[in-house]
Amino acid sequence: MMLDVLQAPGSRAAPDPRPGISGLDPGALASWFTDRGEPAYRARQASDAIWSGTAGSLDAVLTLPATLRVPLAQAMRFDTVEDTEVLVTDGGGTEKALHRLSDGALVESVLMHYPARARSRERHTLCISSQAGCAVGCPFCATGELGFSRDLETAEILDQVRHAARRLQADGRRLTNIVFMGMGEPLLNLDRVLAAVEALNDPKRFGLGARHITISTSGVVPGIRRLTALGPQFTLAVSLHAARDPLRDVLVPLNRRWPIAEVVAAAREHAAATGRRISYEVTMIGGVNDTDADAVAMAELLRGDLAHVNLIPMNPVAHTPWQASPMPVIDAFAATLRMAGIETTIRHNRGQEIGAACGQLAAERAGEPSAPAVARRRAILVTASAAALRGERSAEPVPAGVGE
Ligand code: SAH
Ligand code: SF4
DSSP states (O other): OOGGGOOOTTOOOOOOOSOBGGGSOHHHHHHHHHTTTOOTHHHHHHHHHHHTOOOSSGGGOTTSOHHHHHHHHHHOBSOOOEEEEEEEEGGGTEEEEEEEOTTSOEEEEEEEEEOOOSSSOOEEEEEOOSEEEOSSOOTTOHHHHHOEEEEOOHHHHHHHHHHHHHHHHTTTOOOOEEEEOSSSOGGGSHHHHHHHHHHHHOTTTTOOOGGGEEEEESOOHHHHHHHHHHOSOSEEEEEOOOSSHHHHHHHSGGGGTSOHHHHHHHHHHHHHHHOOOEEEEEEEBTTTTOSHHHHHHHHHHHTTSSEEEEEEEOOOOTTOSOOBOOHHHHHHHHHHHHHTTOEEEEOOSOGGGGTTTTTHHHHHHTOOOOHHHHHHHHHHHHHHHHHHHTTOOOSSOOOSOSOO
16 A cells, blocks of 8 residues: 555644635635636636536646646645545445645545335435544544644545545436544544535535535534524534433543533524424444333434434444444334334445445554553443443543544
């Protein structure tokens, strides 16, 4: 592999100071041209090249004269992410891309292809990252294990989309859905995420309908409220994982700050204000959050809500002591929720369905943490989840990251 040219998140080169062109709002891009005495149509040509063109670099944007391309390239970057690897799995159904940013940080995006079915058209869903690493530190998540590196710039978020769109375009296909379920907590980088969503939505830029965009959060309540105030812009997914606080404290350490009742209340307000149902995500972990008592607690919590629950078998990640729940256990959990009138879907075959695998490649490339650090973390997780199952709230949060 190309390990020698990759840098682990955290080990940094000097970032490129030029802004990414896709992250500029249309007014700023137009001013760049008009300030130089260029006609307004030049900004439109640049915008078309960014959003619908096949060019991978400014040199290939032949609609703009070279006399403009040179100063434009000095002022801004046409692309802020570099594909270092694209791995194809699931018989061609899933493409994972590992992107290197200008300072050496690594992030992933995952493109999933779904063939047409009787009641649905062919879909191409891209799962994108909003941060390099993540500070929330959910112990079953490869990104959480990496710890937080930095927020992505708006252009770095959008350029993941442009890369995938170009790959699809080469085969005459189009992206149909975008989910913020890759690396990072989008609601902790909300200004940039919202600027990216605006560009994705804008008919003059990427032009993807709001219904086709999903933002997933581990439960950042002020962020959910901000989204609610914006109105029905996209689908909100909430990573619930457990309906009891002692257990959710372990699985989503942010729960200590915004416990379940507050998260679900904010999600309900969002559903009421936007008329859009909430997607609740539950990563099913064998013997940890899949018991009958957990299913009953979740059924009671969500009964009567405008909600849809997705149960996803845990994708095994390297350094947890846990495994996915067995399928019969997931079926029983789903049955309990459905009995309470809650729409529930089991994501059977693709762990990547919701970006579950996102972060794994970057984690692998970041290098192996020390064996004692891994052993320590595993031991803490076993004790903490056992205590949570007994209903005890542990005093100490599980530390994020195993590298330190
Ligand atoms: N930080 C946001 C969005 C990125 S994580 C959030 O947590 O919602 C996207 C989804 O992947 C979350 O629902 C998360 O719980 C899930 N996920 C992470 N690691 C997983 C794993 N090993 N197996 C299954 N799902 C996982
Ligand atoms: Fe962060 Fe989401 Fe992973 Fe939790 S599941 S560590 S919030 S990326």
